[in-house]
Amino acid sequence: MAQHAPRTADEADIIQPEELATLESIQRRALWLSTAMIDHANHVRPNPDKTKVGGHQASSSSIITILTALYFRYLGAGDRVSIKPHASPAYHAVQYLLGNLDRDYLTTLRAYKGLQSYPSRTKDPDPVDFSTGSVGLGAVAPAFAALAHRYCQAHFGSVTSNRFIAVLGDAELDEGNVWEAVTEEALAGLGNVLWIIDLNRQSLDRIIPGVRAARLKALFDAAGWHVIEAKYGRRLQAVYDAPGGAALRRRIDEMSNAEYQSLIRLDAPTLRRRLVDGALTERHELAEVLAPISDDDLPGVISDLGGHDFVELLRCLRAVDAERDRPSVLFAYTVKGWGLPIAGDPMNHSALLTHDQMEQLRAALVVPVGDVWARFPDDSPEGRLCRASAERLRAADAPAAPVLAPEQIPTAIGVRHPAQTSTQEALGRILPRLAEVEPVGPRIVTVAPDVATSTHLGGWINRVGIFSPAEQPDYEGDQPRILRWRETPAGRHVELGISEMNLFMALGQLGLSHELVGQQLIPIGTVYDPFVCRGLDSLIYSLYVESKMIFAGTPSGVSLSPEGGAHQSSVTASLGIELPGLLYFEPCFANETEWTLLEGFRQCCDREHGHSTYLRLSTKPIDQRLIEPTLARLGEEELRRQVLAGGYRIVDRRVATPQLPLESVVHLVAAGTMVPEAIAAAERLAEEEIAANVINLTGPGRVYQAARALRRQAIDDVAGPADEGPFAWLFPPDERRAPIVTVHDAASHALSFLGGVFGVPVVSLGVDQFGQSGLRGDLYRVTGIDTDAIVAAALHAVELREGRP
Ligand SMILES: Cc1ncc(C[n+]2csc(CCOP(=O)(O)OP(=O)(O)O)c2C)c(N)n1
Numbered sequence: 001m002a003q004h005a006p007r008t009a010d011e012a013d014i015i016q017p018e019e020l021a022t023l024e025s026i027q028r029r030a031l032w033l034s035t036a037m038i039d040h041a042n043h044v045r046p047n048p049d050k051t052k053v054g055g056h057q058a059s060s061s062s063i064i065t066i067l068t069a070l071y072f073r074y075l076g077a078g079d080r081v082s083i084k085p086h087a088s089p090a091y092h093a094v095q096y097l098l099g100n101l102d103r104d105y106l107t108t109l110r111a112y113k114g115l116q117s118y119p120s121r122t123k124d125p126d127p128v129d130f131s132t133g134s135v136g137l138g139a140v141a142p143a144f145a146a147l148a149h150r151y152c153q154a155h156f157g158s159v160t161s162n163r164f165i166a167v168l169g170d171a172e173l174d175e176g177n178v179w180e181a182v183t184e185e186a187l188a189g190l191g192n193v194l195w196i197i198d199l200n201r202q203s204l205d206r207i208i209p210g211v212r213a214a215r216l217k218a219l220f221d222a223a224g225w226h227v228i229e230a231k232y233g234r235r236l237q238a239v240y241d242a243p244g245g246a247a248l249r250r251r252i253d254e255m256s257n258a259e260y261q262s263l264i265r266l267d268a269p270t271l272r273r274r275l276v277d278g279a280l281t282e283r284h285e286l287a288e289v290l291a292p293i294s295d296d297d298l299p300g301v302i303s304d305l306g307g308h309d310f311v312e313l314l315r316c317l318r319a320v321d322a323e324r325d326r327p328s329v330l331f332a333y334t335v336k337g338w339g340l341p342i343a344g345d346p347m348n349h350s351a352l353l354t355h356d357q358m359e360q361l362r363a364a365l366v367v368p369v370g371d372v373w374a375r376f377p378d379d380s381p382e383g384r385l386c387r388a389s390a391e392r393l394r395a396a397d398a399p400a401a402p403v404l405a406p407e408q409i410p411t412a413i414g415v416r417h418p419a420q421t422s423t424q425e426a427l428g429r430i431l432p433r434l435a436e437v438e439p440v441g442p443r444i445v446t447v448a449p450d451v452a453t454s455t456h457l458g459g460w461i462n463r464v465g466i467f468s469p470a471e472q473p474d475y476e477g478d479q480p481r482i483l484r485w486r487e488t489p490a491g492r493h494v495e496l497g498i499s500e501m502n503l504f505m506a507l508g509q510l511g512l513s514h515e516l517v518g519q520q521l522i523p524i525g526t527v528y529d530p531f532v533c534r535g536l537d538s539l540i541y542s543l544y545v546e547s548k549m550i551f552a553g554t555p556s557g558v559s560l561s562p563e564g565g566a567h568q569s570s571v572t573a574s575l576g577i578e579l580p581g582l583l584y585f586e587p588c589f590a591n592e593t594e595w596t597l598l599e600g601f602r603q604c605c606d607r608e609h610g611h612s613t614y615l616r617l618s619t620k621p622i623d624q625r626l627i628e629p630t631l632a633r634l635g636e637e638e639l640r641r642q643v644l645a646g647g648y649r650i651v652d653r654r655v656a657t658p659q660l661p662l663e664s665v666v667h668l669v670a671a672g673t674m675v676p677e678a679i680a681a682a683e684r685l686a687e688e689e690i691a692a693n694v695i696n697l698t699g700p701g702r703v704y705q706a707a708r709a710l711r712r713q714a715i716d717d718v719a720g721p722a723d724e725g726p727f728a729w730l731f732p733p734d735e736r737r738a739p740i741v742t743v744h745d746a747a748s749h750a751l752s753f754l755g756g757v758f759g760v761p762v763v764s765l766g767v768d769q770f771g772q773s774g775l776r777g778d779l780y781r782v783t784g785i786d787t788d789a790i791v792a793a794a795l796h797a798v799e800l801r802e803g804r805p
């Protein structure tokens with residue numbers, strides 16, 4: 001259980017008094033700057049919108065001691081840190097004092113192109129290792145980055161990173177994703193991970209019940225973490241050691257958080273009375289131990305918590321360093337609003353100091369009059385410590401290994417597939433072939449949340465093995481078996497427990513390993529497509545931080561048929577189209593799967609502009625011969641180009657039904673598994689004298705982006721011929737008045753945008769109800785995406801074009 005760091009160590013051994021005084025002075029300035037930054041944004045900067053600007057003075061102040069201890073004493077080069085979202089001003093204040101942020105930015109908190117409301121690794125001007133904002137996500141990110149560190153160290157020998165630290169708000173531990181990470185076996189034993197919990201016992205609305213801290217410590221302990229606490233500061237500890245001190249400790253330990261929070265806001269005489277009179281026992285001892293403490297000192301002593309005591313914190317951090325084989329969590333007891341007049345107030349989350357309170361604070365924190373944004377003079381002890389700390393933090397990082405160039409990724413590797421196969425099987429056949437392809441193969445790492453075999457990663461796993469920091473005994477020995485589960489440090493598949501939140505967080509951080517760890521990885525995850533939604537928050541987080549990863553959602557839609565309604569995805573296609581930073585492909589054929597996967601690799605190699613890639617795959621066997629005529633007509637290179645640009649005409653009416661007039665044209669636009677049904681529908685329509693093109697929309701997101709760009713060009717009146725992108729070959733100019741039918745094993749809405757591109761009628765077929773078990777044919781019929789439904793929709797679309805409702 002929670003350890004108290006040994007108090008036997010001599011204080012002077014932990015920190016010299018002069019340095020302690022310097023740290024105290026730096027923290028005063030950091031507290032001022034962080035509070036003043038928020039004040040300026042809210043009360044000084046012009047605000048024509050009149051919407052509250054915000055910023056969290058209380059949340060920032062509660063980690064001010066922790067941040068000062070970390071950055072001006074503890075951290076070194078290669079340490080990567082995540083800061084709780086609402087303390088971004090405190091973080092920027094520290095970066096300013098370290099010389100990593102220009103003074104001009106101090107007046108730009110929450111302004112356009114200024115300091116972001118929450119730490120952002122992509123948008124803030126100073127170095128931010130991990131973005132935070134949605135509580136719980138930034139908290140766990142460093143632990144997954146440490147997994148990338150461990151993996152890269154085992155595989156490539158050198159890394160640029162060292163320790164991975166998260167400073168969390170205590171209410172972040174309410175989020176389930178935190179516990180999914182804490183109990184994840186793949187993260188076990190990461191001795192370079194430290195979480196510092198800012199235990200101010202307050203969240204947004206409320207004071208957190210006291211029993212929680214004890215429970216939380218027990219949970220971490222049970223999960224194999226090293227638990228330490230910085231509960232009381234040295235002043236309070238000294239009182240506990242005096243006669244009657246044990247009674248005071250019991251009184252404070254046993255009182256509710258709400259009572260403690262109220263006590264620390266009282267004047268000394270009332271505080272003294274409440275402490276004694278409010279006790280059920282030991283009143284005499286309490287009065288005795290409090291008697292020698294003056295009224296001037298009493299409030300400071302009673303609110304003296306370990307998270308605001310440098311010596312106590314540094315003592316705990318020393319205990320952290322002594323532990324190498326498991327992650328550590330330090331519960332640092334703090335006061336929300338520490339050092340401010342709003343300290344401990346239950347409603348202080350968004351509270352802002354008034355003008356008068358700011359003035360008093362400036363005087364109390366000895367900020368130079370007339371220079372509220374002052375740094376320390378270079379030749380002052382504080383200035384010297386700031387400089388020395390900045391140098392220590394910057395000290396020679398090992399150089400990062402070079403990133404592969406997109407040109408080093410093959411365009412195709414020509415895997416052969418049977419005549420009938422699914423895209424899921426195709427991926428399973430392609431990956432093992434890539435294992436040995438230099439230079440990309442060794443950089444591929446796969447991840448699955450307990451679905452590796454059911455998403456067809458078996459062949460890959462047999463080839464490359466499972467990653468484990470230490471070799472695990474293989475009790476199955478050399479017995480012949482379909483899947484060899486060899487766990488070694490050389491393995492290239494990371495198997496997670498069933499947590500899609502962990503999957504996307506792991507992929508996200510592995511996909512940033514070049515930036516955070518100094519070694520590039522190409523992470524590929526597999527997940528049942530419906531459960532993409534289960535990990536959606538961390539998927540969005542990973543895209544927001546511009547990670548470069550690949551994942552296959554498979555199987556998808558109702559095409560998986562007998563598996564039933566609970567496993568049928570529908571809205572994921574829309575996510576693929578709509579999420580920024582994500583490239584989405586829904587291939588139908590095996591060779592398309594290969595080309596789109598390799599495009600995903602190229603995206604991972606373009607660290608600046610590359611996107612993550614989502615392949616929406618299926619278990620439906622597809623007749624591969626259907627693509628042959630188009631392959632012959634366009635040639636492999638051109639077909640591949642069109643596939644990657646978003647789509648191609650797999651049935652071109654100019655070839656299939658040249659005798660039918662232009663007025664009879666209808667476009668059948670199908671994505672992924674629905675292409676064969678659309679082809680069959682086109683044949684039937686030809687019998688009705690309707691000329692149907694079938695467009696295989698391999699990349700609906702890219703096509704949507706092209707549509708957007710086309711309109712933008714028109715609105716902006718760009719000179720010269722418009723870049724029509726895939727529309728040039730999908731909808732040639734003479735066919736742009738033809739109506740469209742879309743068919744997709746996904747929500748019908750996803751492709752309905754196509755009608756708007758050239759302003760024609762569109763009938764969208766898709767899955768807009770929850771599914772059920774059944775044969776594929778039955779399910780296609782009841783959802784209205786089978787061949788009959790496509791034919792009927794096309795006939796209706798033709799009527800629409802002719803003006804009939
Ligand atoms: C996922 C999510 N839900 C809700 C919020 C809104 N919110 C912002 S801060 C906060 C409470 C945070 O409390 P704590 O983590 O203890 O930090 P403190 O403010 O005490 O420093 C909440 C609920 C959020 N940012 N993210």
Ligand SMILES: [Mg+2]
Pocket residue numbers: 169170171198199200201202203336
């Ligand atoms: Mg809190």
